[in-house]
Every structure is written in structure tokens, then in C-alpha cells.
Amino acid sequence: MASIAGVAKSTVSRYLNGGYVSEQTGKKICKAIRDTNYVPNNFAQSLKAKKNNLIGIIVPRLDSYANSRTLAGIDERLRELGYQLIISCTGQKVKREIESIENLINQRISGIILISGKISDKHKKALGESDIPVILLGQKNDDFYCVMHNDEDAGYQMGSYIIDKGHRNICYVDVDKKDVSAWSRRKLGFQKCMRDNNIDSVSFFESDSTIEGAIKIEKKILTTQKPTIIACATDNIAIGIIKGLIKRGISIPKDISVIGIGDYEVARMVTPSLTTIHYPYKSCGKLLAEKIVDLITGNDVEHDTIIPVKLVERESVSIISKGF
Numbered sequence: 001m002a003s004i005a006g007v008a009k010s011t012v013s014r015y016l017n018g019g020y021v022s023e024q025t026g027k028k029i030c031k032a033i034r035d036t037n038y039v040p041n042n043f044a045q046s047l048k049a050k051k052n053n054l055i056g057i058i059v060p061r062l063d064s065y066a067n068s069r070t071l072a073g074i075d076e077r078l079r080e081l082g083y084q085l086i087i088s089c090t091g092q093k094v095k096r097e098i099e100s101i102e103n104l105i106n107q108r109i110s111g112i113i114l115i116s117g118k119i120s121d122k123h124k125k126a127l128g129e130s131d132i133p134v135i136l137l138g139q140k141n142d143d144f145y146c147v148m149h150n151d152e153d154a155g156y157q158m159g160s161y162i163i164d165k166g167h168r169n170i171c172y173v174d175v176d177k178k179d180v181s182a183w184s185r186r187k188l189g190f191q192k193c194m195r196d197n198n199i200d201s202v203s204f205f206e207s208d209s210t211i212e213g214a215i216k217i218e219k220k221i222l223t224t225q226k227p228t229i230i231a232c233a234t235d236n237i238a239i240g241i242i243k244g245l246i247k248r249g250i251s252i253p254k255d256i257s258v259i260g261i262g263d264y265e266v267a268r269m270v271t272p273s274l275t276t277i278h279y280p281y282k283s284c285g286k287l288l289a290e291k292i293v294d295l296i297t298g299n300d301v302e303h304d305t306i307i308p309v310k311l312v313e314r315e316s317v318s319i320i321s322k323g324f
Contacts, residue, residue: 052108052109052110053082053083053084053110054083054084054085054086054107054109054110055074055078055083055084055085055086055109055110055111055112055113055289055292055293056085056086056087056088056100056104056107056109056111056112056113057071057074057085057086057087057088057112057113057114057115058088058090058097058100058101058104058112058113058114058115058116059071059087059088059089059090059115060089060090060091060092060097060115060116060117061089061091061092062087062089065235065262065264065265065266065281066262066264066279066281067115069281069282069285070115070137070281070282070284070285070288071085071087071285072282072285073281073282073283073284073285073286073287073288073289074113074285074286074288074289075285075289076282076285076286076289077285077286077289077290078289078293081289081290081293083110083289083293086104086107086109088100088103088104092117094116094118094120094122097114097116097123098122098123098126101114101123101126101127102126104132105126105129105130105132109132110132110133110296111132111133111134111135111292111293111295111296112127112132112133112134112135112292113134113135113136113137113288113292114127114134114135114136114137114144115136115137115138116136116138116139117139117181118139118181119136119139119141119143119144124143127144128143133145133292133295133296135147135288135291135292135295137284137288138181138182139181140304145291145295145301145302145303145304146303146304146305147284147287147288147291147305147307148182148304148305148306148307149182149279149284149306149307149309150306150307150308150309151182151183151185151186151189151309152185152186152188152189152192153189153308153309154186154189154261154277154279154309155185155186155187155188155189155190155191155192155193155261156189156190156192156193157189157277157309157310157311158186158189158190158193158231158259158261158277158311159189159190159192159193159194159197159231160193160197161259161275161311161313161317162229162231162259162317163193163197163199165229165257165317165318165319165320166319166320167228167229167257167320168199168201168228168320169201169225169226169227169228169229170194170199170201170202170203170227170228170229170231171202171203171204171205171221171225171227171229171230171231172187172190172202172203172204172205172230172231172232172233173204173205173206173207173214173217173221173230173231173232173233173237173241174186174187174204174205174206174207174233175206175207175208175209175233175234175237176206176207176208183233183234186233186261187204187233190231203221203224203225203227205217205220205221207237207240209234209236209237210236210240211236211237211239211240211243212240213237213240214232214236214237214238214239214240214241214243214244215240215241215243215244217237217240217241218230218240218241218244218245219244222248227256228256228257228320229256229257229258229259229317230256230257230258230259231259232258232259232260232261233261234260234261234262235260235261235262235263235264235266235267235274235276236260236262236264237260238258238259238260238267238274238276238316239260239266239267239270239274241258242258242270242272242274242316245258252272252316253272253315253316253317253318254318257316257317257318258274258275258316258317259274259275259276259316259317260274260275260276260277261276261277261279262276262277262279263276263277263278263279263312264276267312267314268314272314272315272316273314273315273316274314274315274316275311275312275313275314275315275316275317276311276312276314277309277310277311277312278309278310278311278312279307279309280307280309283307284307287305287307291305
């Protein structure tokens, strides 16, 4: 590149990194770039610079509708703001989360977005060893900025809707995770709604977050309970429940109603379409991108941001008669 433009390598480097070169020299370098279809290696440049345009995000898994939509929003907005995204997937392993934090810091990225089930002392130590801005998604922590969906309100809205439809024989299927997470907050909101309405006839079950796992729990529910509705902590669980019920010849919602949380794309495609709580995952991703850039550039950022959610009524919940 330098030889084609007829300038020193240091001059090309200075030009690519925004430093001063004369107008004539700049034109020579621009022409050489066009003629050779040269694409600057942003990662290599970042290793030499004190600041760069790279943002790291650490995610537990990629095969998740919520994570994929959130990532799409982050990436789209960061590109508009002139930043690039580095994704590190940890397979839901805490050790790999810590390693990813350390690796990103060593790459001198400008900011970190962390999605984790739990923020431990190890996380705090790894993140605290640098002055890189950090935002958590889905976890509230006094030491870091965070963005969260209003999970507790999602559970409360679900409970209120079920009660308004006249249901009293209720099963709730939670995710079998013990951390203080989105799922546990949804359950807390649901339980609060039940208490506020003096309803104590709820049976609680746990499933993993897969459709296959939910099908197994559906069998357990029907061997011990006679619910009119099964409320699910995620849409994946709800879809698994629906699939299991249909295999038994049970009509939804005529015989048993089903409701979920998340509003995954497939919720609109199943039959009957799933009543659920809508989470604006892509918009959340865009907001995360804006906030991490604000932190990088020194703008004021609210410490905790709670994103509202709303119920979407479709076909999977029936009305129980007033005489129920």
C-alpha cells in the first residue's frame, strides 16, 4: 500500500488512524486504497491504538431467540454509531465467562456488554481490573450499569390476565435455575399477583428451557393435576406444553389453556397461536448499544434501566364461566 502510494508506511498508518497528512498525500493514499480494494484490519489497528471502535459482548448461548434478536439490535445500532461487535459465546460456563472478560480486556476493546446468569466475585474481580465501561443485561448489580426487562411485571401481568379470564386451577412451569435471574423474577411477579388476589390453588413445576423438557413436564402435570390453564415462564416451555397436550388429543384452549412469556417469533406460528408477554428484544439491543457508547464517550447514563413489557392476546387462552 505504501509503495503504491509512494509514501512511507508510517504515513499510511497515520492516515488510517485519523492523523494529519497533507491533502496531496491523502489523495495518493485514497487512490491506492481504491485501486487495490484495500480493507483496513480494524482488529490489528486496535492492538496498536489506545482506543478503538470494538465492543465486546459475552453471551451464554447463541441458540436462543432472545439472545439472537438482542444481538441483532446491538450490532445494527453499533454499526450506525461507527462501532464493531466482537461476540464471545461461553456455553453457560462461568469459567469461560471469566476467560472471555480477560481476553476482551487484553484486546483493548472500548466496552463490554455482559449477559450472565449470576455476577460472582470472580466476575467483579476480572471486570474491576480495567477501566473499560461495562453494562450488564438481565442482572442488577450495584457495581455495574444494567439494562433489564421488567420480568416481575411480566409475571404479574400474566397472573392478572389468567385471573380475569376466570381460571383458578392453575399450574405454573418455571425454569429449573436457582440464580436470581429473569425466570425467578417472573415467578416472583406471578406469585405476588396470586397473593394480591387471594388465590392459593396454584401448583408449581420446573422444566429446563427446552421444548423437549417441557413435554416431559406436561406428562407429570397431567398425572397429578387437573388444571384449566398452564402458565409458562418462557415461550419455549409453552410450546412444549402445547405439543404434549396435542399429542394426547387435548384441545387448546377448550380443554386446557396455555400462556407463555417472551413473544418469540414461533408464538405467532403455532396452532393455536400463543398468548404471551411481549419482550422487545431487538429494541433492547439497540438501547444497550447506545448506552455502552454513551459510557465510552463520557455521557451521563442511568445506572439501572428497566424496559417495559406488555401482554399480547392470541388464541391459546379461554374464558372460564363466571360460575366456575
